[in-house]
Amino acid sequence: MSIVLCRIDDRLIHGQVVIGWGRAMGIDLIILVDDQVAASDWEQELYRMAVTPEIEVRFVTMADAARQMSEWQSNGKRGLVLTGDLETMAALRASSPDVVQRINLGGIHHRAGRRERLPFVYLTDQELGTLQTLEAGGAVITAQDLPTTVPVALRALG
Amino acid sequence: MSEELRGVVVCHGALAGALVDAAEQISGLGGALIPVSNMGCDRDTLEDRILAAVDGHPAVVFVDLASGSCLVAVLKRLRSEQLVKVVTGVNLAMLVDFVFHRSLSPADAASRAAAAGETSIRIP
Numbered sequence: 001m002s003i004v005l006c007r008i009d010d011r012l013i014h015g016q017v018v019i020g021w022g023r024a025m026g027i028d029l030i031i032l033v034d035d036q037v038a039a040s041d042w043e044q045e046l047y048r049m050a051v052t053p054e055i056e057v058r059f060v061t062m063a064d065a066a067r068q069m070s071e072w073q074s075n076g077k078r079g080l081v082l083t084g085d086l087e088t089m090a091a092l093r094a095s096s097p098d099v100v101q102r103i104n105l106g107g108i109h110h111r112a113g114r115r116e117r118l119p120f121v122y123l124t125d126q127e128l129g130t131l132q133t134l135e136a137g138g139a140v141i142t143a144q145d146l147p148t149t150v151p152v153a154l155r156a157l158g
Numbered sequence: 159m160s161e162e163l164r165g166v167v168v169c170h171g172a173l174a175g176a177l178v179d180a181a182e183q184i185s186g187l188g189g190a191l192i193p194v195s196n197m198g199c200d201r202d203t204l205e206d207r208i209l210a211a212v213d214g215h216p217a218v219v220f221v222d223l224a225s226g227s228c229l230v231a232v233l234k235r236l237r238s239e240q241l242v243k244v245v246t247g248v249n250l251a252m253l254v255d256f257v258f259h260r261s262l263s264p265a266d267a268a269s270r271a272a273a274a275g276e277t278s279i280r281i282p
Contacts, residue, residue: 010200011227042237043230050225084201109200119198 003072003079003099006092009106010084012037013047013057016106016146017082022055024147029056029077033065033092034084062088069096086127093139103134105143105154117157120145128158162260163267165191166211167248168232169222172197181253190257196228204231216241218256218268220248243268251278 004025009017012032021027030051037043038061051057056077060068065081069092072079081100083089086108093100107120114122121143123131135141135154142151167174174193182188192211196204208231212219219236221229224246236242243264245252252275259267 011196012201012230014226042233046225046230046233050223109203110198111200111203 002074003069003081005080005104006089006100006102007080007082007104007106008084008086008089008108009082010109011107012082012084013050015050017080018051018055020146020148021080021106022052025080026078027055027080029058029072029075029079031058031060031065031072031079031081032083033060033062033081033088035061038064062091065092066095069099073099086130090130090134093134093137097138100139102140102142103131105131105141106145118143118152121157123157132158161216162190163256163262163264164212164215164217165253165256165260166194166208166217166219167191167253168194168196168208168211168219168228169248170196170226170228173222177248177250177253180250181257184250184254185257187257190260191253196231201227201231204228205235208232209235212236212239212242216264218242218264218271219244220253220256220271221246222248245272245275247272247275249275249278251275 005021038059044059048057089103105121108122110122113124116122131141131154141154144151167178174195178191178193181191194207194211219232219242221232221244229246232244241264245268252271255274256267256271259270
């Protein structure tokens with residue numbers, strides 16, 4: 001199989017990711033692309049504790065991810081690529097557009113300057129513009145926190 | 159200890175508020191526990207909420223799950239603090255025990271609360 005989900009979720013690996021999406025999509029590989037976590041053994045240990053033993057977890061930097069996306073696309077596992085921010089996902093899309101074709105907005109929460117678009121998606125106008133640029137370039141972007149909820153198209157978030 | 163410990167309860171959704179409310183109803187002691195929710199905020203904001211709740215005081219921080227965003231946020235900002243201890247798997251029994259033993263050291267209060275919480279889990 002291949003990468004079956006590319007998700008932006010600022011809470012990184014948590015219940016919605018492991019239980020919600022992991023079970024529904026038969027995920028057996030989670031790739032967390034986050035430079036900070038990739039350099040922190042104790043954070044990696046904590047995130048591993050949230051994952052069932054049958055799911056492999058890899059913690060990689062943005063640079064490593066860009067190099068390995070093609071391998072993950074063809075290694076026989078059902079993979080979930082996870083980033084904590086849209087800048088990292090945009091960079092992955094730029095480096096591997098053939099792999100990052102669909103982007104799931106799973107959790108981008110409130111911070112100063114952001115406006116609520118959905119209860120689990122807050123964006124500044126600039127961030128919305130970044131996503132619109134990605135979509136104009138061919139990516140399909142929807143907001144959906146769990147597979148049991150209805151996906152919301154990016155155009156509905158403006 | 160000259161200063162009584164502060165209890166900070168960090169949970170998903172509305173759980174922390176409900177636990178604190180229930181603990182206060184049972185114990186009759188108000189103000190010993192401060193609830194923090196991860197609702198509607200990103201990681202940085204959650205860390206700020208936790209830091210504001212502890213506010214530099216000696217404390218025991220109770221977290222719902224032994225993994226996940228709440229625990230990561232707590233440990234990220236407080237793991238090197240000597241006067242703050244963290245207990246996961248928070249339940250009502252441990253909070254009720256804690257509010258009556260806030261003159262202990264953070265380590266002793268955390269151990270005692272964890273034991274009280276474990277003891278309360280039974281199949282009667």
